[in-house]
Amino acid sequence: MATSDVKLLGAWPSPFALRVHIALNIKSIDYECLEENLLAKSQLLLQSNPVHKKVPVLIHHDKPICESLAIVQYIDEAWSSAPSILPSDPYDRAVARFWAAYIDDKWFPWLNGVANAQGAEAKKAALDQVREGLVVLEEAFGKCSKGKDFFSGDRIGYVDIALGCFLGWVYVAEKRNDVKLLVEDKMPGLAAWANKFCEDGTVKDVMPDKDELLEFANMILEARAKLNASSNN
Amino acid sequence: MAEEVKLFRTWSSPFALRAVWALKIKGIDYETIFEDLSNKSPSLLQYNPVYKKVPVLVHKGKPIAESLVILEYIDETWKQAPLLPEDPHERATARFWAKFGEDKVLTSIWSVFIKQGKEQEEAMVPALENLKFLEEELKGKKFFGGETIGFVDLALGWLGNLISILEEIVGLKVVDGEKFPLLSAWMQDFADAPIIKDNWPPRDRMIVKFQALRDATIAAAAAAATSK
Numbered sequence: 156m157a158t159s160d161v162k163l164l165g166a167w168p169s170p171f172a173l174r175v176h177i178a179l180n181i182k183s184i185d186y187e188c189l190e191e192n193l194l195a196k197s198q199l200l201l202q203s204n205p206v207h208k209k210v211p212v213l214i215h216h217d218k219p220i221c222e223s224l225a226i227v228q229y230i231d232e233a234w235s236s237a238p239s240i241l242p243s244d245p246y247d248r249a250v251a252r253f254w255a256a257y258i259d260d261k262w263f264p265w266l267n268g269v270a271n272a273q274g275a276e277a278k279k280a281a282l283d284q285v286r287e288g289l290v291v292l293e294e295a296f297g298k299c300s301k302g303k304d305f306f307s308g309d310r311i312g313y314v315d316i317a318l319g320c321f322l323g324w325v326y327v328a329e330k331r332n333d334v335k336l337l338v339e340d341k342m343p344g345l346a347a348w349a350n351k352f353c354e355d356g357t358v359k360d361v362m363p364d365k366d367e368l369l370e371f372a373n374m375i376l377e378a379r380a381k382l383n384a385s386s387n388n
Numbered sequence: 389m390a391e392e393v394k395l396f397r398t399w400s401s402p403f404a405l406r407a408v409w410a411l412k413i414k415g416i417d418y419e420t421i422f423e424d425l426s427n428k429s430p431s432l433l434q435y436n437p438v439y440k441k442v443p444v445l446v447h448k449g450k451p452i453a454e455s456l457v458i459l460e461y462i463d464e465t466w467k468q469a470p471l472l473p474e475d476p477h478e479r480a481t482a483r484f485w486a487k488f489g490e491d492k493v494l495t496s497i498w499s500v501f502i503k504q505g506k507e508q509e510e511a512m513v514p515a516l517e518n519l520k521f522l523e524e525e526l527k528g529k530k531f532f533g534g535e536t537i538g539f540v541d542l543a544l545g546w547l548g549n550l551i552s553i554l555e556e557i558v559g560l561k562v563v564d565g566e567k568f569p570l571l572s573a574w575m576q577d578f579a580d581a582p583i584i585k586d587n588w589p590p591r592d593r594m595i596v597k598f599q600a601l602r603d604a605t606i607a608a609a610a611a612a613a614t615s616k
Binding site for chain 1: 450453454458460465477479480481483488521
Protein backbone atom coordinates (compact mmCIF):
# COMPACT_ATOMS: atom_id res chain seq x y z
CA MET A 156 0.00 0.00 0.00
CA ALA A 157 1.42 3.42 -0.99
CA THR A 158 2.11 5.37 2.16
CA SER A 159 0.71 8.68 0.94
CA ASP A 160 -2.52 6.84 0.30
CA VAL A 161 -3.41 6.86 3.99
CA LYS A 162 -4.24 10.07 5.78
CA LEU A 163 -5.70 10.50 9.23
CA LEU A 164 -7.53 13.71 10.07
CA GLY A 165 -7.21 13.87 13.84
CA ALA A 166 -6.72 16.08 16.86
CA TRP A 167 -4.20 15.28 19.59
CA PRO A 168 -6.67 15.36 22.52
CA SER A 169 -9.28 13.23 20.74
CA PRO A 170 -9.63 9.73 22.19
CA PHE A 171 -11.57 8.73 19.07
CA ALA A 172 -8.68 9.74 16.81
CA LEU A 173 -6.34 7.83 19.15
CA ARG A 174 -8.26 4.63 18.37
CA VAL A 175 -7.36 5.02 14.72
CA HIS A 176 -3.69 5.80 15.43
CA ILE A 177 -3.45 2.58 17.45
CA ALA A 178 -5.22 0.48 14.81
CA LEU A 179 -2.88 1.80 12.09
CA ASN A 180 0.12 1.03 14.31
CA ILE A 181 -1.10 -2.52 14.97
CA LYS A 182 -1.05 -3.11 11.22
CA SER A 183 2.24 -1.20 10.80
CA ILE A 184 0.68 1.12 8.25
CA ASP A 185 2.52 4.29 7.31
CA TYR A 186 0.20 7.24 7.30
CA GLU A 187 0.13 10.98 7.12
CA CYS A 188 -1.36 12.64 10.15
CA LEU A 189 -3.18 15.92 9.62
CA GLU A 190 -3.84 17.76 12.85
CA GLU A 191 -7.16 19.57 12.82
CA ASN A 192 -7.88 22.75 14.72
CA LEU A 193 -11.37 21.98 15.96
CA LEU A 194 -12.17 25.68 16.25
CA ALA A 195 -11.23 26.25 12.60
CA LYS A 196 -11.95 23.05 10.73
CA SER A 197 -10.24 22.44 7.41
CA GLN A 198 -12.10 22.25 4.11
CA LEU A 199 -10.85 18.70 3.78
CA LEU A 200 -12.52 17.72 7.07
CA LEU A 201 -15.80 19.44 6.20
CA GLN A 202 -15.85 17.77 2.79
CA SER A 203 -14.80 14.36 4.10
CA ASN A 204 -17.25 14.26 6.98
CA PRO A 205 -20.14 16.53 5.98
CA VAL A 206 -22.59 14.75 8.29
CA HIS A 207 -20.74 15.18 11.59
CA LYS A 208 -17.81 17.48 10.69
CA LYS A 209 -15.74 15.62 13.29
CA VAL A 210 -12.47 13.81 13.66
CA PRO A 211 -11.27 11.18 13.15
CA VAL A 212 -11.58 10.68 9.41
CA LEU A 213 -9.41 8.16 7.62
CA ILE A 214 -8.78 8.90 3.97
CA HIS A 215 -7.62 5.89 1.99
CA HIS A 216 -7.16 6.10 -1.79
CA ASP A 217 -8.93 9.48 -1.51
CA LYS A 218 -12.04 7.86 -0.02
CA PRO A 219 -13.09 8.99 3.46
CA ILE A 220 -14.18 6.72 6.27
CA CYS A 221 -15.82 8.23 9.36
CA GLU A 222 -16.78 7.07 12.88
CA SER A 223 -13.87 5.71 14.87
CA LEU A 224 -15.10 2.13 15.33
CA ALA A 225 -16.18 1.89 11.67
CA ILE A 226 -12.65 3.09 10.80
CA VAL A 227 -10.99 0.52 13.09
CA GLN A 228 -13.03 -2.28 11.52
CA TYR A 229 -12.20 -0.92 8.07
CA ILE A 230 -8.50 -1.01 8.88
CA ASP A 231 -8.86 -4.61 10.06
CA GLU A 232 -10.66 -5.61 6.86
CA ALA A 233 -8.70 -3.59 4.30
CA TRP A 234 -5.36 -4.77 5.72
CA SER A 235 -6.44 -8.29 6.40
CA SER A 236 -3.07 -9.85 7.21
CA ALA A 237 -2.06 -10.46 10.83
CA PRO A 238 -2.16 -9.21 13.45
CA SER A 239 -5.94 -8.96 13.44
CA ILE A 240 -7.83 -6.47 15.55
CA LEU A 241 -11.12 -8.33 15.81
CA PRO A 242 -11.11 -12.07 16.59
CA SER A 243 -11.89 -14.50 13.79
CA ASP A 244 -14.74 -16.41 15.44
CA PRO A 245 -18.17 -14.77 14.82
CA TYR A 246 -19.29 -15.22 18.43
CA ASP A 247 -16.11 -13.69 19.83
CA ARG A 248 -16.53 -10.83 17.34
CA ALA A 249 -20.10 -10.29 18.58
CA VAL A 250 -18.86 -10.15 22.18
CA ALA A 251 -16.17 -7.63 21.21
CA ARG A 252 -18.67 -5.46 19.33
CA PHE A 253 -21.07 -5.67 22.27
CA TRP A 254 -18.49 -4.31 24.69
CA ALA A 255 -17.32 -1.61 22.28
CA ALA A 256 -20.95 -0.50 21.92
CA TYR A 257 -21.37 -0.50 25.73
CA ILE A 258 -18.28 1.69 26.05
CA ASP A 259 -19.50 4.16 23.41
CA ASP A 260 -23.21 4.20 24.22
CA LYS A 261 -23.14 3.96 28.03
CA TRP A 262 -19.77 4.33 29.69
CA PHE A 263 -18.25 7.18 27.69
CA PRO A 264 -21.37 9.40 28.08
CA TRP A 265 -21.06 8.79 31.84
CA LEU A 266 -17.41 9.85 31.77
CA ASN A 267 -18.36 12.88 29.70
CA GLY A 268 -21.17 13.60 32.15
CA VAL A 269 -18.68 14.22 34.98
CA ALA A 270 -17.50 17.47 33.39
CA ASN A 271 -21.10 18.58 32.78
CA ALA A 272 -22.39 17.78 36.27
CA GLN A 273 -23.25 20.91 38.26
CA GLY A 274 -22.81 20.93 42.01
CA ALA A 275 -21.14 18.49 44.41
CA GLU A 276 -24.02 16.01 44.58
CA ALA A 277 -24.38 15.72 40.82
CA LYS A 278 -20.60 15.37 40.45
CA LYS A 279 -20.48 12.57 42.99
CA ALA A 280 -23.36 10.76 41.28
CA ALA A 281 -21.66 11.13 37.90
CA LEU A 282 -18.34 9.81 39.25
CA ASP A 283 -20.08 6.89 40.98
CA GLN A 284 -21.72 5.96 37.70
CA VAL A 285 -18.37 5.94 35.88
CA ARG A 286 -16.97 3.67 38.58
CA GLU A 287 -19.99 1.33 38.38
CA GLY A 288 -19.41 1.08 34.64
CA LEU A 289 -15.76 0.20 35.28
CA VAL A 290 -16.90 -2.59 37.62
CA VAL A 291 -19.01 -4.01 34.77
CA LEU A 292 -16.00 -3.69 32.45
CA GLU A 293 -13.78 -5.38 35.05
CA GLU A 294 -16.04 -8.42 34.88
CA ALA A 295 -16.01 -8.28 31.09
CA PHE A 296 -12.21 -8.09 31.18
CA GLY A 297 -12.03 -11.22 33.29
CA LYS A 298 -14.23 -13.16 30.86
CA CYS A 299 -12.67 -11.83 27.65
CA SER A 300 -8.99 -11.89 28.60
CA LYS A 301 -9.09 -15.41 30.11
CA GLY A 302 -6.09 -14.58 32.28
CA LYS A 303 -4.08 -12.83 29.56
CA ASP A 304 -2.93 -9.21 29.42
CA PHE A 305 -5.60 -7.72 27.16
CA PHE A 306 -9.31 -8.09 26.41
CA SER A 307 -8.18 -9.70 23.16
CA GLY A 308 -5.64 -11.98 24.79
CA ASP A 309 -1.92 -11.62 24.16
CA ARG A 310 -2.12 -8.49 22.06
CA ILE A 311 -4.20 -5.34 21.93
CA GLY A 312 -7.48 -5.76 20.05
CA TYR A 313 -10.84 -4.13 19.43
CA VAL A 314 -12.16 -3.71 22.96
CA ASP A 315 -8.73 -2.69 24.29
CA ILE A 316 -8.65 0.08 21.69
CA ALA A 317 -12.27 1.07 22.36
CA LEU A 318 -11.65 1.52 26.09
CA GLY A 319 -7.95 2.30 26.30
CA CYS A 320 -8.28 5.49 24.28
CA PHE A 321 -10.10 7.05 27.25
CA LEU A 322 -7.42 6.38 29.87
CA GLY A 323 -5.96 9.87 29.53
CA TRP A 324 -9.42 11.38 30.08
CA VAL A 325 -10.01 9.09 33.08
CA TYR A 326 -6.81 10.57 34.54
CA VAL A 327 -8.15 14.07 33.80
CA ALA A 328 -11.43 13.33 35.60
CA GLU A 329 -9.53 11.85 38.56
CA LYS A 330 -7.24 14.85 38.92
CA ARG A 331 -9.91 17.50 38.39
CA ASN A 332 -12.21 15.89 40.94
CA ASP A 333 -9.56 14.58 43.32
CA VAL A 334 -10.90 11.02 43.23
CA LYS A 335 -9.82 7.61 42.02
CA LEU A 336 -11.91 6.04 39.27
CA LEU A 337 -9.73 3.11 38.26
CA VAL A 338 -9.58 1.73 41.79
CA GLU A 339 -7.00 -1.01 42.05
CA ASP A 340 -8.63 -3.12 44.76
CA LYS A 341 -12.06 -3.00 43.07
CA MET A 342 -10.74 -3.37 39.50
CA PRO A 343 -7.42 -5.19 39.72
CA GLY A 344 -7.69 -6.61 36.22
CA LEU A 345 -8.39 -3.23 34.61
CA ALA A 346 -5.74 -1.49 36.69
CA ALA A 347 -3.07 -3.90 35.45
CA TRP A 348 -4.50 -3.78 31.93
CA ALA A 349 -4.36 0.03 31.90
CA ASN A 350 -0.62 0.03 32.61
CA LYS A 351 0.11 -2.60 29.98
CA PHE A 352 -2.04 -0.77 27.45
CA CYS A 353 -0.27 2.55 27.92
CA GLU A 354 3.13 0.87 27.68
CA ASP A 355 2.33 -1.09 24.54
CA GLY A 356 4.43 -0.36 21.49
CA THR A 357 1.39 0.49 19.40
CA VAL A 358 0.12 2.97 21.99
CA LYS A 359 2.88 4.74 23.84
CA ASP A 360 4.10 7.01 21.06
CA VAL A 361 0.62 8.12 20.04
CA MET A 362 -1.09 8.49 23.40
CA PRO A 363 -1.15 12.15 24.46
CA ASP A 364 0.77 13.08 27.59
CA LYS A 365 -1.65 12.90 30.52
CA ASP A 366 -0.60 16.17 32.10
CA GLU A 367 -0.81 18.00 28.79
CA LEU A 368 -4.29 16.60 28.42
CA LEU A 369 -5.13 17.82 31.94
CA GLU A 370 -3.88 21.29 31.09
CA PHE A 371 -5.93 21.25 27.90
CA ALA A 372 -9.05 20.07 29.75
CA ASN A 373 -8.63 22.73 32.44
CA MET A 374 -8.36 25.40 29.77
CA ILE A 375 -11.44 24.21 27.85
CA LEU A 376 -13.60 23.71 30.92
CA GLU A 377 -12.66 27.06 32.43
CA ALA A 378 -13.43 28.80 29.15
CA ARG A 379 -16.77 27.03 29.03
CA ALA A 380 -17.57 27.96 32.63
CA LYS A 381 -16.80 31.63 31.88
CA LEU A 382 -19.06 31.49 28.83
CA ASN A 383 -21.90 29.96 30.87
CA ALA A 384 -21.45 32.53 33.63
CA SER A 385 -21.59 35.45 31.21
CA SER A 386 -24.63 34.08 29.38
CA ASN A 387 -26.47 33.64 32.68
CA ASN A 388 -26.10 37.32 33.61
CA MET B 389 -32.46 -26.91 13.54
CA ALA B 390 -34.94 -24.59 15.22
CA GLU B 391 -33.68 -25.53 18.71
CA GLU B 392 -30.28 -24.11 17.90
CA VAL B 393 -31.50 -20.54 17.38
CA LYS B 394 -33.72 -18.66 19.78
CA LEU B 395 -34.82 -15.04 19.61
CA PHE B 396 -36.09 -13.21 22.67
CA ARG B 397 -38.35 -10.36 21.60
CA THR B 398 -41.54 -8.42 22.32
CA TRP B 399 -44.46 -7.91 19.96
CA SER B 400 -43.51 -4.29 19.33
CA SER B 401 -39.77 -3.93 19.75
CA PRO B 402 -38.38 -2.39 16.58
CA PHE B 403 -34.89 -3.52 17.57
CA ALA B 404 -36.03 -7.14 17.70
CA LEU B 405 -37.63 -6.71 14.27
CA ARG B 406 -34.19 -6.20 12.80
CA ALA B 407 -33.21 -9.68 13.94
CA VAL B 408 -36.53 -11.18 12.76
CA TRP B 409 -36.01 -9.73 9.29
CA ALA B 410 -32.40 -10.88 9.07
CA LEU B 411 -33.20 -14.42 10.16
CA LYS B 412 -36.13 -14.69 7.74
CA ILE B 413 -34.22 -13.16 4.83
CA LYS B 414 -31.56 -15.80 5.35
CA GLY B 415 -34.15 -18.54 5.77
CA ILE B 416 -32.99 -19.55 9.25
CA ASP B 417 -35.35 -21.55 11.47
CA TYR B 418 -35.61 -20.20 14.95
CA GLU B 419 -37.71 -20.31 18.08
CA THR B 420 -39.34 -17.10 19.27
CA ILE B 421 -39.70 -16.27 22.93
CA PHE B 422 -42.01 -13.34 23.58
CA GLU B 423 -41.08 -11.41 26.70
CA ASP B 424 -43.30 -9.34 28.94
CA LEU B 425 -40.97 -6.50 29.87
CA SER B 426 -42.86 -5.85 33.09
CA ASN B 427 -42.12 -9.42 34.12
CA LYS B 428 -38.85 -10.46 32.55
CA SER B 429 -38.04 -14.14 32.35
CA PRO B 430 -35.07 -15.53 34.30
CA SER B 431 -33.65 -16.62 30.94
CA LEU B 432 -33.63 -13.08 29.59
CA LEU B 433 -31.96 -11.78 32.74
CA GLN B 434 -29.39 -14.52 32.53
CA TYR B 435 -28.69 -14.01 28.82
CA ASN B 436 -28.55 -10.20 28.92
CA PRO B 437 -27.47 -9.21 32.42
CA VAL B 438 -25.97 -5.89 31.32
CA TYR B 439 -29.08 -4.37 29.74
CA LYS B 440 -31.87 -6.87 30.56
CA LYS B 441 -33.47 -5.98 27.22
CA VAL B 442 -34.69 -7.53 24.02
CA PRO B 443 -33.66 -8.60 21.49
CA VAL B 444 -31.32 -11.37 22.52
CA LEU B 445 -30.29 -14.02 20.02
CA VAL B 446 -29.19 -17.33 21.49
CA HIS B 447 -27.25 -19.60 19.14
CA LYS B 448 -26.17 -23.03 20.38
CA GLY B 449 -26.70 -21.79 23.93
CA LYS B 450 -24.56 -18.64 23.53
CA PRO B 451 -26.31 -15.26 23.85
CA ILE B 452 -25.76 -12.16 21.73
CA ALA B 453 -27.35 -8.84 22.67
CA GLU B 454 -27.65 -5.43 20.95
CA SER B 455 -29.55 -5.55 17.69
CA LEU B 456 -26.86 -4.20 15.34
CA VAL B 457 -24.33 -6.61 16.90
CA ILE B 458 -26.87 -9.39 16.35
CA LEU B 459 -27.28 -8.37 12.68
CA GLU B 460 -23.53 -8.60 12.07
CA TYR B 461 -23.37 -11.95 13.88
CA ILE B 462 -26.20 -13.34 11.75
CA ASP B 463 -24.48 -12.06 8.60
CA GLU B 464 -21.13 -13.61 9.52
CA THR B 465 -22.56 -16.94 10.68
CA TRP B 466 -25.00 -17.58 7.80
CA LYS B 467 -23.42 -16.55 4.51
CA GLN B 468 -26.46 -16.79 2.22
CA ALA B 469 -28.26 -13.56 1.25
CA PRO B 470 -25.49 -11.29 2.56
CA LEU B 471 -26.58 -8.12 4.35
CA LEU B 472 -23.28 -6.26 4.31
CA PRO B 473 -21.36 -5.73 1.07
CA GLU B 474 -17.97 -7.38 0.57
CA ASP B 475 -15.91 -4.30 -0.12
CA PRO B 476 -14.38 -2.89 3.09
CA HIS B 477 -15.13 0.74 2.17
CA GLU B 478 -18.76 -0.06 1.43
CA ARG B 479 -18.99 -1.99 4.70
CA ALA B 480 -17.60 0.98 6.62
CA THR B 481 -20.14 3.23 4.89
CA ALA B 482 -22.98 0.88 5.85
CA ARG B 483 -21.83 0.81 9.48
CA PHE B 484 -21.62 4.62 9.43
CA TRP B 485 -25.23 5.04 8.26
CA ALA B 486 -26.59 2.43 10.67
CA LYS B 487 -24.93 4.33 13.52
CA PHE B 488 -26.20 7.67 12.18
CA GLY B 489 -29.73 6.26 12.18
CA GLU B 490 -29.33 5.03 15.74
CA ASP B 491 -27.61 8.06 17.26
CA LYS B 492 -29.09 10.97 15.34
CA VAL B 493 -32.17 10.22 13.27
CA LEU B 494 -34.09 8.35 15.95
CA THR B 495 -33.46 10.92 18.68
CA SER B 496 -34.25 13.92 16.49
CA ILE B 497 -37.47 12.39 15.15
CA TRP B 498 -38.61 11.37 18.61
CA SER B 499 -37.92 14.89 19.80
CA VAL B 500 -40.37 16.29 17.25
CA PHE B 501 -43.11 13.94 18.32
CA ILE B 502 -42.90 14.47 22.05
CA LYS B 503 -42.96 18.24 21.81
CA GLN B 504 -45.60 20.78 21.01
CA GLY B 505 -45.94 24.29 19.61
CA LYS B 506 -42.79 26.35 19.25
CA GLU B 507 -40.58 23.64 20.79
CA GLN B 508 -41.81 21.22 18.17
CA GLU B 509 -41.04 23.70 15.38
CA GLU B 510 -37.50 24.07 16.71
CA ALA B 511 -37.09 20.30 16.99
CA MET B 512 -38.06 19.94 13.31
CA VAL B 513 -34.88 21.69 12.18
CA PRO B 514 -32.32 19.02 13.17
CA ALA B 515 -34.79 16.25 12.33
CA LEU B 516 -35.17 17.51 8.75
CA GLU B 517 -31.41 18.05 8.41
CA ASN B 518 -30.80 14.44 9.39
CA LEU B 519 -33.46 13.20 6.99
CA LYS B 520 -31.83 15.24 4.20
CA PHE B 521 -28.61 13.29 4.69
CA LEU B 522 -30.56 10.05 4.27
CA GLU B 523 -32.30 11.42 1.17
CA GLU B 524 -28.86 12.23 -0.32
CA GLU B 525 -27.58 8.76 0.45
CA LEU B 526 -30.45 7.18 -1.47
CA LYS B 527 -29.53 8.94 -4.74
CA GLY B 528 -29.40 6.41 -7.56
CA LYS B 529 -30.55 3.58 -5.31
CA LYS B 530 -33.82 1.87 -4.51
CA PHE B 531 -32.64 0.68 -1.12
CA PHE B 532 -29.69 1.80 1.01
CA GLY B 533 -28.23 -1.59 0.12
CA GLY B 534 -28.63 -0.90 -3.63
CA GLU B 535 -31.01 -3.07 -5.62
CA THR B 536 -31.78 -5.26 -2.63
CA ILE B 537 -32.37 -4.76 1.07
CA GLY B 538 -29.19 -4.70 3.11
CA PHE B 539 -27.78 -3.91 6.52
CA VAL B 540 -28.67 -0.21 6.51
CA ASP B 541 -32.23 -0.89 5.33
CA LEU B 542 -32.72 -3.31 8.22
CA ALA B 543 -31.15 -0.83 10.63
CA LEU B 544 -33.35 2.08 9.49
CA GLY B 545 -36.42 0.29 8.16
CA TRP B 546 -38.46 0.23 11.35
CA LEU B 547 -37.96 3.97 11.59
CA GLY B 548 -39.89 4.42 8.38
CA ASN B 549 -42.79 2.49 9.82
CA LEU B 550 -42.62 4.33 13.13
CA ILE B 551 -42.50 7.71 11.40
CA SER B 552 -45.74 6.96 9.56
CA ILE B 553 -47.37 5.93 12.83
CA LEU B 554 -46.16 9.04 14.66
CA GLU B 555 -47.26 11.25 11.76
CA GLU B 556 -50.74 9.76 12.06
CA ILE B 557 -50.88 10.28 15.84
CA VAL B 558 -49.65 13.86 15.77
CA GLY B 559 -51.18 14.89 12.44
CA LEU B 560 -47.85 16.23 11.23
CA LYS B 561 -46.07 15.27 8.02
CA VAL B 562 -42.33 15.01 8.53
CA VAL B 563 -41.26 12.96 5.53
CA ASP B 564 -42.98 15.10 2.94
CA GLY B 565 -43.18 13.37 -0.48
CA GLU B 566 -42.12 16.57 -2.23
CA LYS B 567 -39.17 17.40 0.02
CA PHE B 568 -38.06 13.78 0.41
CA PRO B 569 -39.11 11.89 -2.73
CA LEU B 570 -36.45 9.19 -2.41
CA LEU B 571 -36.96 8.63 1.30
CA SER B 572 -40.76 8.48 0.88
CA ALA B 573 -40.40 5.95 -1.91
CA TRP B 574 -37.93 3.92 0.16
CA MET B 575 -40.27 3.86 3.17
CA GLN B 576 -43.02 2.46 0.95
CA ASP B 577 -40.77 0.00 -0.93
CA PHE B 578 -39.28 -1.29 2.30
CA ALA B 579 -42.65 -1.62 4.05
CA ASP B 580 -44.07 -3.58 1.10
CA ALA B 581 -41.05 -5.80 0.46
CA PRO B 582 -41.48 -9.56 0.82
CA ILE B 583 -40.76 -10.81 4.33
CA ILE B 584 -40.75 -7.25 5.66
CA LYS B 585 -44.44 -6.74 4.95
CA ASP B 586 -45.45 -9.96 6.71
CA ASN B 587 -43.71 -9.06 9.93
CA TRP B 588 -44.88 -5.61 10.98
CA PRO B 589 -46.49 -5.51 14.39
CA PRO B 590 -50.24 -4.71 14.24
CA ARG B 591 -50.55 -1.02 13.30
CA ASP B 592 -53.58 -0.33 15.48
CA ARG B 593 -51.78 -1.68 18.56
CA MET B 594 -48.72 0.42 17.68
CA ILE B 595 -50.85 3.55 17.41
CA VAL B 596 -52.35 2.93 20.84
CA LYS B 597 -48.95 2.22 22.33
CA PHE B 598 -47.17 5.25 20.90
CA GLN B 599 -50.07 7.57 21.63
CA ALA B 600 -49.85 6.49 25.27
CA LEU B 601 -46.07 6.85 25.29
CA ARG B 602 -46.26 10.33 23.77
CA ASP B 603 -48.94 11.44 26.25
CA ALA B 604 -46.95 10.10 29.18
CA THR B 605 -43.76 11.80 27.99
CA ILE B 606 -45.49 15.15 27.53
CA ALA B 607 -47.17 14.87 30.95
CA ALA B 608 -43.86 14.03 32.62
CA ALA B 609 -42.13 16.97 30.94
CA ALA B 610 -44.92 19.32 32.03
CA ALA B 611 -44.72 18.04 35.62
CA ALA B 612 -40.94 18.47 35.66
CA ALA B 613 -41.26 22.01 34.30
CA THR B 614 -43.74 23.09 36.96
CA SER B 615 -41.79 21.56 39.81
CA LYS B 616 -38.66 23.61 39.03
